[in-house]
Each structure stands twice: as C-alpha cells, then as structure tokens.
Amino acid sequence: MKRRSFFKLGSLAAIFAGLPSLKAMPDISEKPRLIKPRRLKPGATIAVIAPSSPPSEEKLHKGLQNLQSFGFKIVEGKSLRAQNGHLAGTDQERLADLHWAFENPEIDAVWCIRGGYGAGRLLPQINYSLIRQHPKPLIGYSDITALHIAIFQETGLVTFHGPVAAGEYPEDTMHYWKSVLLEPQEHLEIRASEALLGTLGPEYQPFTITPGTASGTLTGGNLALLSAMAGTAYAPVFKNKIVFIEDVGEQPYRIDRMLTQLLQGTDLMEAAGIALGVFNECQPKAGTFSLSLEATLRDRLGGLGIPVAYGIPFGHVDHQATLPYGIKVRLEADRQALTLLEQAVV
Numbered sequence: 001m002k003r004r005s006f007f008k009l010g011s012l013a014a015i016f017a018g019l020p021s022l023k024a025m026p027d028i029s030e031k032p033r034l035i036k037p038r039r040l041k042p043g044a045t046i047a048v049i050a051p052s053s054p055p056s057e058e059k060l061h062k063g064l065q066n067l068q069s070f071g072f073k074i075v076e077g078k079s080l081r082a083q084n085g086h087l088a089g090t091d092q093e094r095l096a097d098l099h100w101a102f103e104n105p106e107i108d109a110v111w112c113i114r115g116g117y118g119a120g121r122l123l124p125q126i127n128y129s130l131i132r133q134h135p136k137p138l139i140g141y142s143d144i145t146a147l148h149i150a151i152f153q154e155t156g157l158v159t160f161h162g163p164v165a166a167g168e169y170p171e172d173t174m175h176y177w178k179s180v181l182l183e184p185q186e187h188l189e190i191r192a193s194e195a196l197l198g199t200l201g202p203e204y205q206p207f208t209i210t211p212g213t214a215s216g217t218l219t220g221g222n223l224a225l226l227s228a229m230a231g232t233a234y235a236p237v238f239k240n241k242i243v244f245i246e247d248v249g250e251q252p253y254r255i256d257r258m259l260t261q262l263l264q265g266t267d268l269m270e271a272a273g274i275a276l277g278v279f280n281e282c283q284p285k286a287g288t289f290s291l292s293l294e295a296t297l298r299d300r301l302g303g304l305g306i307p308v309a310y311g312i313p314f315g316h317v318d319h320q321a322t323l324p325y326g327i328k329v330r331l332e333a334d335r336q337a338l339t340l341l342e343q344a345v346v
Helices: 002-017 057-069 091-103 119-125 128-133 142-155 171-182 223-229 252-265 293-301
Strands: 045-049 073-076 109-112 138-140 188-191 207-210 213-222 242-246 273-278 308-315 328-332 337-340
Touching: 045 057, 045 091, 057 073, 091 109, 091 119, 091 128, 119 142, 119 223, 128 142, 138 142, 142 213, 142 223, 171 188, 188 308, 207 293, 213 223, 213 273, 223 242, 223 252, 242 308, 242 328, 252 293, 273 293, 273 328, 293 308, 308 337
Parallel strands: 045 073, 045 109, 109 138, 213 242, 242 273, 273 308
Antiparallel strands: 188 337, 207 308, 213 328, 328 337
C-alpha cells in the first residue's frame, strides 16, 4: 500500500511539474478593458469589406454609392469582389481583408458590405491582439453578429450592430447611426416611431411580453448566429446584460428551436432583460400547424422573470437603429424603449 501510494504521489508530482504554477495561470474570469473607438468625422476613410457572402454587382454599387453620399472616402478590401461559391473569397482572403482594415492607419472605420454566411468560420484565426491595438468602428449586422460577439468578448472593443453598406437608409436609420457614430449623444432613446407604425406591416407593431425596467451592458444580434455560437469557444455571454435579438424569414418553430438552444446552452436565463427587434417574415405559413410568432416569443421568453419587449427598431428591416456592443443601456419593456446611457465613441 505504501509503495502504491508512493507511485501515485510520484506520478502526480511528475504531472504537476510540467504545469505552470497557479499564480502563472491566466485569470479566465477577467474581462477585457472596454475600448471605445474614435468617432467618425466628415471625410473619414472607410474600408468596405465582405467577411461573409459575396455582394451582387447591384449591391456592391449601391453600398459604395451610399457611403460616398455620406461624405466618406472609400477604400475597397482586396477581396471585396472575390467569390468562392457562397463565400466572398476563401477564409484566408476574407481574414486578410479584416486584418488589413484594422491595421491600416489610414482607415478610420470598417463597414461590411453585406451579411450572408461565413463570418463564423474566421473566428479561430482572427488576430484579436491586432484589433485591440488598432481600435476602430466595425459596422454591420446579420452574419456580422459572429464578428461582433467574438471581437467584443475577446478584446473589449465596442463594435456596432447597424445597417450594412448596401442597406437602405431612410431618415430614422440615418438619424440613429449618426447619433451613435458621427455626432454621439448620451441618453439616446431607441423606440418605434408612432408616425411610421401606421404605414408599416404587422411585424413592426411593438408589444410587451414581461413589463419592467432593467439596465446593463448591451449584447446580442441575429438569433440564428447567437444559437449557432452556443457551445463554441465564442459562445455569447448574457448574464446581467441587456440582450437584443432579431431574425428574418424563420418559421415560428425554428424561432422556438433557436431560443430553446440559447436557454439550454447559454446563460440567457440570467440576462437582465431582452429587447426583441422586428422579426421580419417570421409568421407561420398558411395552412401549417403553428403558434404565431408572438405566441412563440411569449412561450419561450415570458417566464424568465425579466423585462422583455418586442418591436424595438432593429433587424432585417429598412428602419433600424445602430446598437453599440458593450455600453450601458436601459430597457423599459412597458414602453418598448431602449436608451443608450453613454456615448459609444470618443
């Protein structure tokens, strides 16, 4: 018995001898310091990249024309016009454009031409240290959710869930991105416009699932991307945060499935509150056995004991706000209102 114990202790000693001391091991609970990028100014130089799917010629022209009409100088990523099947070039080409856009000192911001699919493939290869050392605004939504979540959680850099370069820019969308990035405001309230609601479809109509008010830092994005990231090294962290969620073109049972994935696979139940955007084209198909979109959202999110509201203007719609990751916000579910409590840029 003594000899067996000796060999056990000897084996353990050999194992621990090859490991760093406890003091030398990193504190995995330590959060990166919050980094706010510089505000955009008239005449700023914008790198336009395609980290996901390739844009059509029409979308490419429209995106470049949009940003030029705002008074910005445009620099195209080397692979902006590349195509590799359903991807805008190979992973290495798209990654190189992302790194180039952040590292180049002449570039003031990085604007994604579109979403689609493919950004999540890049996450393990991104040089997060490079991005931390060269902070600047990253703007986009949909598939760009993967970049937003990973970059913020790995670096602390505030990035921006907002319209892609090739998107539509009605007056309210323009107001929000300018108020966040160009002429930053504190206590900017984001709420569906009463004047617009009468002209828009039923998917825009706001409602409260669970009343109440909550504050916290902001995170979230596209539901399909958030659920796909669950269980990975870049899984979103929701505890004590205000979580914004949107999606497009998904049947209610799929919304149910993805929300269930988040509830079972992440800490979404520990969020401070949930702000739901406009779920465009997500009503059940005629003649199918299905709950409505509203009933599905109430079923999955109504029993969490936290404020939850639907219809805040963001998502795969023309009328959308720009939402900065990592800043303090307040959700008033009774009013379906989200207020940014601090500026997101310096």
